[in-house]
Amino acid sequence: MNRARPVEIIGGGLAGLSLGLALRRRGVPVVLHERGAYPRHRVCGEFIRGLPPATIVELELAPVLAAARPHRHIAWFWRDENLRTQRLSAPAFAISRHTLDATLAENFQRAGGELHTASRIDPLAAEGRVLAHGRPTDPRSPWLGLKLHVRGLPLACGLEMHLGEHAYVGLCELPDGAVNICGLFRRRELTRPAPELLGAYLEAAGLTTLATRLAAATPVEGSHAAMAGLLFGRHASIAPSLGDALGMIPPFTGNGMAIAFESARLAADPLAAWAHGEGNWPAALGELQRRLARRFRTRLSAATACHPFLLRPEPQRWVARAARHHALPLAALTRLLS
Ligand SMILES: Cc1cc2nc3c(=O)[nH]c(=O)nc-3n(C[C@H](O)[C@H](O)[C@H](O)COP(=O)(O)OP(=O)(O)OC[C@H]3O[C@@H](n4cnc5c(N)ncnc54)[C@H](O)[C@@H]3O)c2cc1C
Numbered sequence: 001m002n003r004a005r006p007v008e009i010i011g012g013g014l015a016g017l018s019l020g021l022a023l024r025r026r027g028v029p030v031v032l033h034e035r036g037a038y039p040r041h042r043v044c045g046e047f048i049r050g051l052p053p054a055t056i057v058e059l060e061l062a063p064v065l066a067a068a069r070p071h072r073h074i075a076w077f078w079r080d081e082n083l084r085t086q087r088l089s090a091p092a093f094a095i096s097r098h099t100l101d102a103t104l105a106e107n108f109q110r111a112g113g114e115l116h117t118a119s120r121i122d123p124l125a126a127e128g129r130v131l132a133h134g135r136p137t138d139p140r141s142p143w144l145g146l147k148l149h150v151r152g153l154p155l156a157c158g159l160e161m162h163l164g165e166h167a168y169v170g171l172c173e174l175p176d177g178a179v180n181i182c183g184l185f186r187r188r189e190l191t192r193p194a195p196e197l198l199g200a201y202l203e204a205a206g207l208t209t210l211a212t213r214l215a216a217a218t219p220v221e222g223s224h225a226a227m228a229g230l231l232f233g234r235h236a237s238i239a240p241s242l243g244d245a246l247g248m249i250p251p252f253t254g255n256g257m258a259i260a261f262e263s264a265r266l267a268a269d270p271l272a273a274w275a276h277g278e279g280n281w282p283a284a285l286g287e288l289q290r291r292l293a294r295r296f297r298t299r300l301s302a303a304t305a306c307h308p309f310l311l312r313p314e315p316q317r318w319v320a321r322a323a324r325h326h327a328l329p330l331a332a333l334t335r336l337l338s
Contacts, residue, residue, distance in 0.1 A: 014260035015243025016132030017104035022268035024111035035120035039102035043145035049254035050338025068093035071158030125239035137229035147182035149223035164205030
């Protein structure tokens with residue numbers, strides 16, 4: 001029997017690792033290049049919303065998600081005011097990326113995948129190559145992501161979302177009892193040592209109560225992470241691109257990780273068919289692009305259109321007013337955005 005053609009994956013985040021695992025289960029040789037190492041902290045709110053049950057089953061994610069903490073409620077705040085607590089129709093899974101990525105990397109290697117860490121590859125198109133190298137950045141973008149784990153910070157419920165001036169911040173209770181605080185901020189001229197920078201940004205965004213709560217908590221050493229120059233929306237590419245490399249959904253949706261997993265699930269069959277000698281690379285690529293566009297185009301456009309309402313002071317006032325009068329269609333928006 002002919003050996004299957006190998007697939008090369010650039011990027012060992014959620015999309016790259018879960019695709020690698022799915023291809024190994026289909027008997028495909030996989031070489032994956034990750035520029036970093038495991039475990040590592042990442043800028044991420046660390047709660048997964050809108051992950052379809054079919055994706056959990058097909059990617060065999062149940063054992064990985066068994067280590068996650070399910071949350072059913074999100075408390076929404078505008079500045080210091082608790083606007084509303086939303087009950088989610090399905091639980092969001094809270095899990096540290098420090099744990100999640102390392103577990104997937106271990107599973108990938110155990111399944112026979114060839115993993116090269118500290119291996120940075122130019123994300124250029126090539127036959128048999130899949131791009132899963134994550135969020136694109138542009139130094140001209142004003143958006144900065146900051147995250148930190150802390151202990152001793154009680155929450156109103158499992159998840160909190162705070163809207164500030166040109167900023168929003170998610171808090172999420174993790175399985176080990178620590179709280180992840182992760183925010184998206186418009187960059188300002190603030191210079192502080194890394195763990196204190198988040199507090200300074202909260203103050204500058206008018207989130208003073210949250211800054212005080214953070215100051216009273218204990219940071220988990222080494223857990224801070226920062227990322228500048230973030231870009232949102234769909235990106236054009238001539239290579240098969242998954243997860244954030246395909247398009248970055250604004251983080252307030254808590255849906256970026258679900259998209260990374262879903263895109264890997266949608267990619268696995270066309271890529272495995274090519275690897276086993278069915279058809280050529282352009283045909284596999286065409287099928288893959290069609291599947292991804294059908295699944296994610298509307299979601300990415302809708303979330304990108306909603307994004308300014310959560311960041312700019314005037315639209316935020318409108319959102320706050322609507323939330324106070326229970327006139328915000330949160331359930332419908334959640335369906336549209338996941
Ligand atoms: C502020 C913020 C908060 C967020 N909060 C949430 C949330 O609460 N819930 C949620 O679901 N999503 C959230 N997200 C989005 C989520 O983090 C991403 O959607 C998700 O990580 C995408 O997974 P990925 O595999 O596509 O990319 P990544 O997880 O970014 O993985 C890409 C990998 O590729 C590697 N890489 C990059 N370039 C190269 C190269 N040239 N060669 C080799 N390797 C390379 C990187 O080191 C990285 O490991 C948030 C994002 C931000 C910015």
